[in-house]
Amino acid sequence: MVRYRVRGGNPLRGTAFIQGAKNAVLPMIGAALLAAKGRTVLRNVPIIEDVRRAVELAEAIGAKVELHEAERTLVIDASRLKSPVLPAEIARRFRGSVLFVPALLHRLGEAIIEGVGGCNLGSRNLDFHYLGYKRLGAIVDEGDSVIHVKTAGFTGATLYLDTPSHTGTENLIMAAALGRGTTVIENAALEPEVLDVIEMLTRMGARISGGGTGFITVEGVEELQAVEHTVMPDRLDAGVFAMAAAITGGEVNLVGADLDHLGVVRYKLEQMGVEFSDHGAVLHVRRDRPLRPINVITDTYPGFATDLQSPIMTVACLADGASYIHERIFDGRFALASELNKMGADIEVKENGAVVRGATPLTGTEVTAHDLRSGIALVLAGLAAEGETVIESGYLIDRGHSYLAERMQALGADVRREISSS
Numbered sequence: 001m002v003r004y005r006v007r008g009g010n011p012l013r014g015t016a017f018i019q020g021a022k023n024a025v026l027p028m029i030g031a032a033l034l035a036a037k038g039r040t041v042l043r044n045v046p047i048i049e050d051v052r053r054a055v056e057l058a059e060a061i062g063a064k065v066e067l068h069e070a071e072r073t074l075v076i077d078a079s080r081l082k083s084p085v086l087p088a089e090i091a092r093r094f095r096g097s098v099l100f101v102p103a104l105l106h107r108l109g110e111a112i113i114e115g116v117g118g119c120n121l122g123s124r125n126l127d128f129h130y131l132g133y134k135r136l137g138a139i140v141d142e143g144d145s146v147i148h149v150k151t152a153g154f155t156g157a158t159l160y161l162d163t164p165s166h167t168g169t170e171n172l173i174m175a176a177a178l179g180r181g182t183t184v185i186e187n188a189a190l191e192p193e194v195l196d197v198i199e200m201l202t203r204m205g206a207r208i209s210g211g212g213t214g215f216i217t218v219e220g221v222e223e224l225q226a227v228e229h230t231v232m233p234d235r236l237d238a239g240v241f242a243m244a245a246a247i248t249g250g251e252v253n254l255v256g257a258d259l260d261h262l263g264v265v266r267y268k269l270e271q272m273g274v275e276f277s278d279h280g281a282v283l284h285v286r287r288d289r290p291l292r293p294i295n296v297i298t299d300t301y302p303g304f305a306t307d308l309q310s311p312i313m314t315v316a317c318l319a320d321g322a323s324y325i326h327e328r329i330f331d332g333r334f335a336l337a338s339e340l341n342k343m344g345a346d347i348e349v350k351e352n353g354a355v356v357r358g359a360t361p362l363t364g365t366e367v368t369a370h371d372l373r374s375g376i377a378l379v380l381a382g383l384a385a386e387g388e389t390v391i392e393s394g395y396l397i398d399r400g401h402s403y404l405a406e407r408m409q410a411l412g413a414d415v416r417r418e419i420s421s422s
């Protein structure tokens, strides 16, 4: 059992290094498995539990993978994939397991999905993925617990997504990339991670146009090559460190953070009283005035990222007045509210909306992370709370943030990661 202990009160000051993006590296590992020859090298890989699970899953289907942690580099040799089964005990531990399906379909003609994990946020359907595979010519057998997808090769078609699904867009691009003919994906996701994946696939030899417009065209090619690619910075990690500076009234330099990738998150934090200044590849963030309340509506990119909704809920607890948060992407993403209320917050949740009445002083206690982002939001609460906050399960935080305790300590925070047998 991993837990985090946080003692609040220190304004954060100094420099933090922003990790590579979890939501880019996972599809890139899936993309690397499309190359039947050579070795793919991924740089700026975040050392997080989801990457460790992705390595285990790639090895389970026959890839040879080396994770060089100190160098933040993955080397992937997918020349001998042998098993189409994504075993439940690994695949159920992270959402990114779903991104291995296109490679299995191209390389082995079938994928057997024993389970897909990921944060517990309410319904997380995969119907757009399966409908897309079917329109490209696959047979999908959806059993109660195992899903079996088979294809003798994909043929281009016009596909659409009811909503611009992030992994759905990535999977359908990968499925179409080695198909016959032209595929058009309408209502495709615009997230920067999707564009980074398109960049890597293009370097591999894929023919993809329209990334970032919502209409993506893929002309199938016969093979894709192994390449070297540097994973983009993680905008969610950057957002969390910016909010850590905001909640403690601190001043930090975020190395590698890209202000443009924050989308509406930047403007909402500015409305709260946070200042950003961009110095090339270093983002300076500070807050030296009282926090103001905020209205937030989550949306797909460039809207307010749902993955930063929990962290900003914590910051809103310290703002003077009522903040309103409307969650539009996931129907079960407010489990954080009752944990923050245990610490002294005043948050009322009604269906997809929450009202946060601040400012309320927070007091440290034992709290539960229900998912990755509620976990990191509780670390932020701990930074602003009086006394000690103990957060379990730390594994959920480790799924998406690398060396969190060390990076927070470098900013003067009292954050410790603890492993115990109970």
Ligand SMILES: CC(=O)N[C@H]1[C@@H](OP(=O)(O)OP(=O)(O)OC[C@H]2O[C@@H](n3ccc(=O)[nH]c3=O)[C@H](O)[C@@H]2O)O[C@H](CO)[C@@H](O)[C@@H]1O
Residues within 6 Å of the ligand: 022, 023, 026, 095, 096, 123, 124, 125, 126, 127, 128, 129, 163, 164, 165, 166, 167, 168, 300, 306, 307, 329, 330, 331
């Ligand atoms: C590994 C990864 O990249 N995870 C991110 C990805 O998850 P993920 O790709 O799973 O999220 P999606 O964009 O697919 O899901 C968004 C919404 O669409 C619905 N939906 C999605 C697919 C589908 O086939 N049918 C359907 O109804 C989902 O139930 C959900 O309500 O995007 C989410 C939304 O930005 C982020 O929170 C996750 O961090």
Ligand SMILES: C=C(OP(=O)(O)O)C(=O)O
Residues within 6 Å of the ligand: 094, 095, 096, 117, 118, 119, 120, 121, 307, 372, 373, 400
């Ligand atoms: C929802 C998240 O991740 P995943 O899709 O991997 O569960 C997240 O990163 O907040």
